[in-house]
Amino acid sequence: MTKKKVIIIGAVAAGTSAAAKLRRLSEDIEITIYEKDRYISYASCGLPYFVSGRISSMEDLLVNSVDSFSKRFDLNIKIMHEVTEINPEEKFLKIRDMTSGDEFDDYFDYLLITTGTNPSGLPFFKNEKNICYLKTIEDAVILRDFIDLLIKENSSDNEEESKKTGINSHGSKEAVGNVSDKKEITANALVIGAGFIGLELLEAFSNKKLDTVIIEKTSQILPNFDTEVTDYAEDYLNRKGITILKNCDIVSYSADSRQRIISIHTSEGLTIKPDLVFMGIGVRPENRLAGNCGIKTGERGGIIVDENLKTGFDYIYAAGDCVEVNDLLSEQNKIFCLASIASKQGRIAAKNIFDDIKQAGKIIKNPSGPAEKYSFKGSIGTSIIKIFDLQIGKTGLSFKESKKINKNTARIEIHFPSHAGYYPGAEMIHMVTIFDKVTGKILGFEAVGKESVDKKTDIMAVSIFNKADIRSLAKYELAYHPSCGAAKDSINIIGMIAENLFDGEVEFIDCEDLKAIIEDKKPAKDYQIVDVRNPGEFKAGHIEGAVLMPLNTLRGSLEKLDKTRKTVVYCKTGYRAYVAYKMLKNYGFADVKCLNGSYLSWKREQFL
Template sequence: MRIVIIGAVAGGASAAARARRLSEEAEIILVERGEAPSFANCGLPYYIGGVIEQRDKLLVAPAQRLIERYRLDVRTRTEALAIDRANHTVRLRYLENCDEYDQPYDKLILSPGAAPIRPPVPGVDLPQVYTLRELRDADRLHAAAKHAQRAVVIGGGFIGLEMAENLVHRGIATTVVELANQILPPWDAEMVSPVADHLRERGVTLKLSNAAAAIEPAGDGVIVRLRSGESLDADMVVLSVGVRPDNKLAVEAGLAVGPRGGIRVNDQMQTADPDIYAVGDAIETHSSLDGSPTQIPLAGPANRQGRIAADNIFGRPTHYAGTQGTAIVGVFEMAAALTGFSEKALKAAGTPYEKVYVHPANHAGYYPGAKQMSMKLLFAPDGGRLLGAQAVGRSGVDKRIDVLAVAIKAGMSVFDLEELELAYAPQFGSAKDPVNMAGFVAAGVVRGDQPVAHWDDLPQLAAEDGQSEGLGRPEGLGPPELVLDVRMASEFAAGSIPGAVNIPVDELRSRLGELDPARPIIAYCQVGMRGYLATRILLQYGFNVRNLSGGYTTYKQTMAAKGA
C-alpha cells in the first residue's frame, strides 16, 4: 500500500501518523509545500507578538522526528501540481530547483488547507501588506513588527483580533477594520459587544461597518483609504478577511466541490473517487446538528478527519459525525466562545428556537477574584433540546463552553443541564454552576414557570426597529407592556430602560395596587434573578408578566451592539 498525502500540518500529519500506527508495511509519503510538515498554525500570531519567544516552539513535529519515529517519507518544499486519476499519479515539483516528477499512489489524501483571501482592493499586493498562513508569513510579520509604529488589521474575526492583540503587545498602535457591524461575525452581536469595549479600552481602534477601498504607498508605509472616506496611515497592513479552500488540485482533477469551494466528501472522508480522500480546511463537511453542508476551518475537526481517512483506508469503517463549530478566541484578558448554532444561523434557517441569558460569576462570589461572565443558551421551545451556546468573560469561559459542547453533542436538553453534577469548590465554581444556572432558567421557560421577553419586545425599541411584533405580542392587542424595573432605587437612578417604572422586588407585594391588572408587564432587574422572582410573584397574583432575559446587563450589551 502506497499512500500519498498532500499537505501536512493538522489533517495530513494526523493521517500519516495514524496510517503508520495501523500498518508497518505501508509506504507513506507526506508532501508539504512549506518548510515544516507539522507546525502550530494557531500559535503564529503569538510568535509575532513575542508571547511565544522561540520560533522552534511552533514546530509540533519536526520533519526528522516524523522520519525517525514514524518512518515517513517526508518531502517538504514540494508542491503538488496535478492529479492523474486514471494512472494513479500525482505530479510533484521540488520548489528549491523546480524539478518535477510523477509520484504513483494507491490511495491519495488531500489536505491542502485553506488560503487567506486577498480582497480585490487596489494596492493589496504592496510589500507592506501581509497575510498569515505559514511560518514564512510569520517570519515576515515578525520582522516587520520590529520597526512598525502603526498597523491596520483588515478583518475582525479570529485571526484579526489575535493579530490586533499581539501587535498591541509589541507596542504598535492598531486599528481593526471590519465589514460587518460587529467583531467576531460568527457570534451574535450582543454577546461580543463587551469584547469590543475591552479592545477599545486596551487601545485598539475599531472601524465597524467599513472596509478598505484602496491601499496606497506613502513613503516607507501606506495609506489605507476606507469606504467611509477616512484614511489610515500605517507601516503595515494585515489581511484577515477570511480563508477559502485550496481546492485547485481537486477541481482540476474533476472532483466535486460545494458552492463555497469545499471538496465534497462522504462521512468516511472519501471523495467521489474511491481512492482519493480529503480532510481539513479544504473540505465541505456537514453540521452534526442538522446535517446541513458547512465549512468550518478548525484544527480539532481536521485532526479527527485525518484519523478517519487513515482508518477507512485500512479497512476500519469509521465515520465523521459532523462539525459542531465549537470555538474560542482570546482577546487580551477576555475570551469569547461558542458551540452549535448562533441565533442568526437559526433565524436564517427558519428553525424555531428560544433563548435565555445569564450573567453568573465564574466561581463562588464570596471567594476572592470572582469575575462575571455572560452566557447565552439557544434551545428548542418544544422540549428544550439544546441548539447552541455562547459565553464571554474574563475567566471560566472555556470550562463552561466545553461542558455545553458535550451536552449538545449528546443531544441533551435544558432539563439535563439542571441535573449535571459538576466539580465544585469555591475557587473553581459554584454549587449551582453557571451551566446549571443556564439550565434552570431555560427549563423554567420551557415549563412555563418563567415567560421571558427580549429587547425587541420592549415597546419603545420594537417601534424604533419598525417591528409590529416582538417575540410575544402582536400589534393592536391591548395597551403596550409596562416596563417594570424591580431593582433598588439607587440602581434605577444610576441607569434604566427608558420609560421604565421602578418598584423594588422587596416592595412589590405591598405595592401591587399601583399596577394595572389589565396591562401586560415586562419585569427586569440587573441580570435576571430578581426579575424572575418578580415574575413569579406577579403571575401568582394574576398579572400577565414576562421577565426580560438577562436583565439590564443584556439590554446594555444589546444597545452597545446596535450602536445606541
C-alpha cells in the same frame, strides 16, 4: 509482497495525524508526504502569540521536526516540494522541487489530500510590502520582523515624539480614539476583518505599542456569533483603546515609492493612514489540485467527501480545512477551519485507507474479521478565541443562524460568576443558550468572559453532540469548589430556567423586542417597565421609561402599577426579576414578562 504506497499532500494537522496513525496501524505500507512549506506539523493556532512575543521561540511551535517525525514513523517526507497536478485515472502526481526547480512524477495506490486553506485577500491590492498575512510560520516571522522594523523606523523619525505619544510617527493615540467626527485617522496597524485571526493579533500589536484600527465589513465583530455576546467584546476592546469601524468597506488606496500602502479610503468617506496592513478577512479552501483533476468541490469551495472522507475516487481521500463538513445541526455543508476537526479527520482517513488495503488482501487481515469503516458524520463547530484576557466561546448554532432554519428557535441569556461570588477572583460570564422551544433540544451556546468560558462551552458541546434536552442541564452533577464553581452551576441554572419556561412558570421578552416597542411610541403606551433593583443601581443607569420599584418593597407598592397593562420586569442579571414576576402573577397581573438577561443584556457593558 509489494508494499502499497500512500501519498499525503500537506503536512500540518490532518496530514501528519494521518501519517502517524497509518504507520501505527501497519509497517507494511510505504508512506510519502509532500509539503510545499519548509515546516511540518506546527501549531498554527499559536502563530499570533509568536508574533506578540508571548511564545519567544519559533521552535516552540514545531510539534515535530522533519527529521524526528520521519525517523519515528518511517516516513518519506519531502518539504519544499509542491504537487502541481493529480492524475487520478493513472494514479500519479506531478511534483516540483521548489529548491532546485526540478519536476518529476510519483505514483500512488492511495492518495490523501490535506492541502488546507489559503488566506483571502482583496483583489485590488498589488502585494504592497506592508501588507501582511498569517497562515504559516514564515508569515509569522515576516510579520514580527516587519513590526520590529516599523518600530525602529518610527523611533528614528522622531524619538522625542515617541517618548511622549507612542511610536506612531503620523500622530498620537488620541488621533485614533473616537472617529465619528473625523475624516482622517492614523494608525500603526490596520486590521482588515474582525474574525478570529484579526482579533487574536490585537494582543501582539498592543504588546508592541501599536495604535490599531479594525475595519469590518459587517455590523459586528465575529460575524458568526450573536451580538448578545460580541457587544461585550466590542465594549472591552474599545476600553483597550482599539478602534473598531463596522459596516465599513475599502474602496481605494494609495501607495508610495517604497511600494507601501500609505492611505486607505473607505465607503464612509474616511481616510486611514496605516504603517502596516494586516489581511484578516478569512481563508478559502485550497482546492485547485482537486478541482483541476475532476474531484468534486462544493458551493463553499471545499472538497466534497462522504462520511468516510472518500472523494468520488475510491482510492483518493481528503481531510482537514480543504474539505466541506456537514454541520450536524443545520445539515448544511460548511468550512470549519479548526485544528481539532482536521486532526480527527486525518486519523479517520488513515484508518479507512488501512482498511481498504487490508481488505484488498495486501496486509494480513485481522483475525477478528473486517473492521467497519470509521466515519466522520459532521461537526457542531465548537470553537473559542482569546483576546487579551477575554475568552469568547461558541458551540452549535448562533441564534441568528438557527432562526433561519427553525421557527421554534428561542434563547435563554444569563450572567453568572465564574465561581462562587464570595470567593475572591470571580469574573462574570455572559452566556446565551439557543434551543427549540417545542422539543427542548439544545441548538447552540455562546459565552464571553475572563474565566471558565472553555469549561462552559465544552459542557454544552457534549450536551449538543448527544442531543440533550435543555431541561436535563438542571440535573447535571458538576464538580464544585468555591474557587472553581458554584453549588448551582450556571449550567444547572440554564436548565432550571428552561424547566420554568416549559412549565409555564415564567415568560421572557428579548431585549431587541423591547427596544423595538420603546422606539415605536404607540405600542409603548401599553407597556409598563418595572426596575426592581436598588436606587443606586437605578441611578447608575436604567431603561428609558422604567419605574423604580425595589424588590424588597414591591409587595407594598403594587397599587402604583396597572394590572391591565403589559408589564416587563428586570433587575441586573435576572433572579430578582423572576421573584418579582412570580409576585405580580400571584397578585393577579395578567400579562407579565421578564426581560431576557435583564439589564446586563440590555446594556452589554461589563468589562471595566
